[in-house]
Every structure is written in C-alpha cells, then in structure tokens.
Amino acid sequence: MTVKLRPQRNNVGEKMELKDYLRVIRQRWIAIVAAALIGLALAAGFTLLQTPEYQSRSELFVSVKGGSSPTDVIQGNTFAEKRVTSYVSLATSPRVLQAVADELKLTGGMNQLVGKVAATTPAQTVLIDITATDPNPDQAARIANSTARQLITAVNNVEDVTIVRLSVFEEAAPSTSPSSPRVPLNLAIGLALGLLAGIGFAVTRELFDTRLRSQADVERIVSAGILGTFSIDSSLEKAPLVTQHDKFNHRAESFRQLRTHLHFTNLSGGAQTVVVSSSIPGEGKTSTAVNLAIMLAESGAKVLLVDADLRRPRVAKYLGLEGSVGLSGVISHSVALEEAIQSWGPGGELKVLTSGRSAPNPSELLGSPTMEKLVSRFESEYEVIIIDAPPLLPVTDPAVLGSMASGVLLVVSADGRTHRGELQQAVSDLEAVNARLLGLVVNRVERTRGSYDYYDYRPETVEAGRRGKDKAPRSRRR
Known part of the structure; x- marks a missing residue:
C-alpha cells in the first residue's frame, strides 16, 4: 500500500481564512497582549517626553x-x-x-x-x-x-x-489646556499599533511555523486516516495506564475507539501484527502501544505486546514486569520464547514480551531472519501482536519491522514538538520499504469545549454511584 503525502505548498503563499486568524489569535493571545501593552507603554513614554504646547x-x-x-x-x-x-x-x-x-x-x-x-x-x-x-x-x-x-x-x-x-x-487669549501632546489620542494610537504589530507577528510566525500544533496540521500533511485522537492530560506522567484511571473516562473511551478503528484495517482477516512508532522520541508511542494492547486484551482477543525498542525500552517499566529477559534473548537464542513471555492483568489475559538485555547491535537483531520467523510464529499463536518500535527518524528499526508486519500505526504529537518535515520524512521512510501505514494516532491534542471528549458519557449505574459518593450523608434530627 502506498502512503500518500498531501501536496505541500509554501505556508507563506497559503490563504488564511477567518477561522485561521481567530485560531492564531487564540493560540498566541499572550504575545498579542504583550505587544499591545508595549505599544501603549511606548506611547505613554513618548507623550511624557513631549513638551506641552x-x-x-x-x-x-x-x-x-x-x-x-x-x-x-x-x-x-x-x-x-x-x-x-x-x-x-x-x-x-x-x-x-x-x-x-x-x-x-x-x-x-x-x-x-x-x-x-x-x-x-x-x-x-x-x-x-x-x-x-x-x-x-x-x-x-x-x-x-x-x-x-x-x-x-x-x-x-x-x-x-x-x-x-x-x-x-x-483677540487671542491664553489657553488653559495644552493643544499637544494629545494624551488620549497618543495612547489610543500606541495601543492600536501595538495590537496590529502583535497580530502581525502572530500571523507571520504562524505562516513560517512548521510545528504541528493541531489535528488539522497533521491532516494537511498525510492523507492516511486518523484512527484515534488523545487530548493533553497532565496526569499521564504519573499514571500512564488506562487501568490506573476511571475505566469510563474520555481517555479509556478514546482507546476503545482506536481498538475499533484498528479492527477495520485488518482487511485480509486472520492475525494482525501492528508496529507502533513515531517520527521522533517523546510523542507517546509506548503509552499508546501499551494501552492499546490492554484494551484489545480487555475485549477478549489473544494479544501479545512486544517491546522492540531495544535502545530505550519502556514497556517493562510501564507494566511493572521483569525487563532483563525478553526479545533480545529470544532472537539471540539465549532463552526460549515460552520462558520469555510474561502475563499481565487480573487474569493474565495480556501476554508481554519485554525487550530483554541491551544489545550492541539492535538493528541487526530486528532485521534478522530470526526476527521475521518470530513474527510469523507470533501470528500463528496470537490474534493481535502489538510491537512497540523505536522512532522512525533516529533509526531504521521501525521501517524494517513495518515491512514484516501487517502495518504501522504512527503516533504524532500535536503539541508543537514535531515538525512538518519530520512527519513527512517518517512517512517517506515507510514508503521506501513498502510498509503499510494503517493510520495515525494524534496525541496531545488541545481539548476544547466543542470536542467530544470534553463530555462524559458513562453508564447510568456508574454515574449514579458517582453522584452518591459526592453527596455527604445527612443526619436526621429526632
């Protein structure tokens, strides 16, 4: 499957609509207000320095x-x-x-x-x-x-x-008030010029800014479907797993949606191997892979989660498992696959293969025929295999794994850390090895009141329980 990059135009030549200007003003209102205040301060200083006439x-x-x-x-x-x-x-x-x-x-x-x-x-x-x-x-x-x-x-x-x-x-008579400086007019002009300068700066920066800051920015780059979106949540640093939160909160529901959308990408049926990667480090690929695997196992599917990020493994830490015995040992034949796989969850429904000990040659291990045979074996024993791979730009590992798997799920952070060119290069790397891009996961999207995940939609029994907890018991007077 050929991944399509949308035709890119120079941002400077793109026409901005009214909603784009409003978005820029909303995103950069601090800079605009600062410029307006600077303009007001300069006008006040200029007025004070003028001799009254x-x-x-x-x-x-x-x-x-x-x-x-x-x-x-x-x-x-x-x-x-x-x-x-x-x-x-x-x-x-x-x-x-x-x-x-x-x-x-x-x-x-x-x-x-x-x-x-x-x-x-x-x-x-x-x-x-x-x-x-x-x-x-x-x-x-x-x-x-x-x-x-x-x-x-x-x-x-x-x-x-x-x-x-x-x-x-x-005849002329002495005036009681100066004709200049005209204080209100000067301050109004200074404020207006500062405001215009601030808006001009914000729009210019937007036109020249190559960072991805919204889902719309991502959609303008890649034509692949967006399978899931996740809003910014500061609590994830301490509790990244969906099981550590209310199972009916918006993040858990978003992973259930991702699970459903991923199911529809399995056009051929049978076992599905999904490589989860990103363009650069820090976009949230590991937490996406782990939580997706948890949700898939929750639905009753036979799921194997594999940590193939042999350079910076995180799965074992996230799940509290032993990380020294895992994939690197299985590929190097120092440990049997059955001994390396661990169970996780209340009933051990999720199977996990951690990264194992660090290896000096991770690219050679992941690109070896042994790894390819392992993927085939995984598919014969499990329904869904989720592979947490390294980012695409620093190393070639995820592209190689993508060519072995059913496809790649690409995680993109929309908080400004990722640039347009980085996402384009990541998609081009997948194209170069004929890897199938299943879709995108847009992470750290700014949550607004108009977005669906702003609202909570949980079963009535759970909602009633929550209300009951919120109400303090009242003592009855006798």
Whole structure:
C-alpha cells in the first residue's frame, strides 16, 4: 500500500481564512497582549517626553467699501474674498514675522517664529484666523495678537485703506489646556499599533511555523486516516495506564475507539501484527502501544505486546514486569520464547514480551531472519501482536519491522514538538520499504469545549454511584 503525502505548498503563499486568524489569535493571545501593552507603554513614554504646547488664535475681518446697489455689494464681497487669500500668505511672510519679533523683542528674531505661526481662512468667508503655538500660553497669545496687528499694518501700507480695511474681530487669549501632546489620542494610537504589530507577528510566525500544533496540521500533511485522537492530560506522567484511571473516562473511551478503528484495517482477516512508532522520541508511542494492547486484551482477543525498542525500552517499566529477559534473548537464542513471555492483568489475559538485555547491535537483531520467523510464529499463536518500535527518524528499526508486519500505526504529537518535515520524512521512510501505514494516532491534542471528549458519557449505574459518593450523608434530627 502506498502512503500518500498531501501536496505541500509554501505556508507563506497559503490563504488564511477567518477561522485561521481567530485560531492564531487564540493560540498566541499572550504575545498579542504583550505587544499591545508595549505599544501603549511606548506611547505613554513618548507623550511624557513631549513638551506641552499651547495654541492661541486671533481672528481678523476683511471689509471692502462698496456702493449701495446690490451689484456693488456683490462685487465688493468677491473682491474681499480674493484679497483674503493674499493676506493669508502675507501673515507668515518674513516682513510680518520680523515685525512681530521686533515688537516682542524675541532673541531668536524671525527664525524663532518659523513653524509657530499659521494663518488660515474658512471657506467662502472674509475672515482670517491667525494661530500661534508656544510652550508658554501667554506668549502664544502675545504672538497671535502681534501677528494680527503687524498684518494690518502691512496691508495698510500696500492697500488703499479707503477701499479695503482689516480689523481685529477677536483677540487671542491664553489657553488653559495644552493643544499637544494629545494624551488620549497618543495612547489610543500606541495601543492600536501595538495590537496590529502583535497580530502581525502572530500571523507571520504562524505562516513560517512548521510545528504541528493541531489535528488539522497533521491532516494537511498525510492523507492516511486518523484512527484515534488523545487530548493533553497532565496526569499521564504519573499514571500512564488506562487501568490506573476511571475505566469510563474520555481517555479509556478514546482507546476503545482506536481498538475499533484498528479492527477495520485488518482487511485480509486472520492475525494482525501492528508496529507502533513515531517520527521522533517523546510523542507517546509506548503509552499508546501499551494501552492499546490492554484494551484489545480487555475485549477478549489473544494479544501479545512486544517491546522492540531495544535502545530505550519502556514497556517493562510501564507494566511493572521483569525487563532483563525478553526479545533480545529470544532472537539471540539465549532463552526460549515460552520462558520469555510474561502475563499481565487480573487474569493474565495480556501476554508481554519485554525487550530483554541491551544489545550492541539492535538493528541487526530486528532485521534478522530470526526476527521475521518470530513474527510469523507470533501470528500463528496470537490474534493481535502489538510491537512497540523505536522512532522512525533516529533509526531504521521501525521501517524494517513495518515491512514484516501487517502495518504501522504512527503516533504524532500535536503539541508543537514535531515538525512538518519530520512527519513527512517518517512517512517517506515507510514508503521506501513498502510498509503499510494503517493510520495515525494524534496525541496531545488541545481539548476544547466543542470536542467530544470534553463530555462524559458513562453508564447510568456508574454515574449514579458517582453522584452518591459526592453527596455527604445527612443526619436526621429526632
């Protein structure tokens, strides 16, 4: 059977949907919030370092002497509007600014006023607004009023005062609050920019991140079916066996589902030899192999669990069995198979062949004709053989065993420790030896409220028993 890898595209070119953005925000919300707070802190620091500036505004009115007829009035207004544009330019001319500097006796002269004085005119009016900015509110008012006076003087020198007249409509007064910095606006901008930077960082990291962090990430790599999924459970480090927990909890039910799905992969019928492996160490292959074997034995099947990880054996430790006599001794003919097999469970229904003593040449032992004959013998005496093999990438042992067995069950950890390329390489290694990939087990999936294993579905008698234990006995008053 040829294992199919899904066509891979460069993550950078993939289009993300709304649900992908929401997932990224949910997964990386700490980084996003941190970036937003940094942006807010920078904006606050920038605001504190700025010198407060005050603005004062004086307003001039331009009037034109006209006739008494309506035509004369219209022409006068049009003339005044045209003149206002010129007067706005004159307000910030060097001649006017120099006169203001002289009047106020500014030590910096005209240059001290550059950028501090602005003149504007509201559309379709004959008004001129002169705005002055300065750290001193009183000085800002003085500059605005002086500029207004000097502009009137300059216009009177070049215009016929009998026709055009500028007058101060409103004098500038010192402002009580600074015009800059604008604290709320600066903080809002800083927060928004920090938030955008955080989201941008999170999305960019997601696009360039090659780690497998969800079941969907695994499904995008391999087209093989997912036979089982197991959520993150911190209690497994101390109690990895399903028999150490409530037999109706979500993890036990997940292994029963895996047992059922595995049964449907046995298309040819008869005995089935399943090699359990992973891409790299630490993905949970041994606990999967042990618990799957326990569940298979629980169903009444004749099951043999074999620890073929001769480099880092764990089965004996998990089950509390003797590990010095086992597979390595049987292959090297130093011990008989019947003497090496141990029983486990209340009725000894599960048969276990541990790894045995460490050997200097594990790859040669597992790839030998003797091992191949052993697998054939296992299949003649048992219905299901579960072989816990080493990870695929560090050594070739599991690929060799996979070619001898009915197929390989590949355990993939979805907590970010495994990379896309590692899973792809593991599947390619199986393809190279024509090993059949029965399916995937996705381990350490983040449990959400929407997932099925979030809910408990146990027999009513058990549930009633649990409720009874939770209720404290009440004393009756006499």
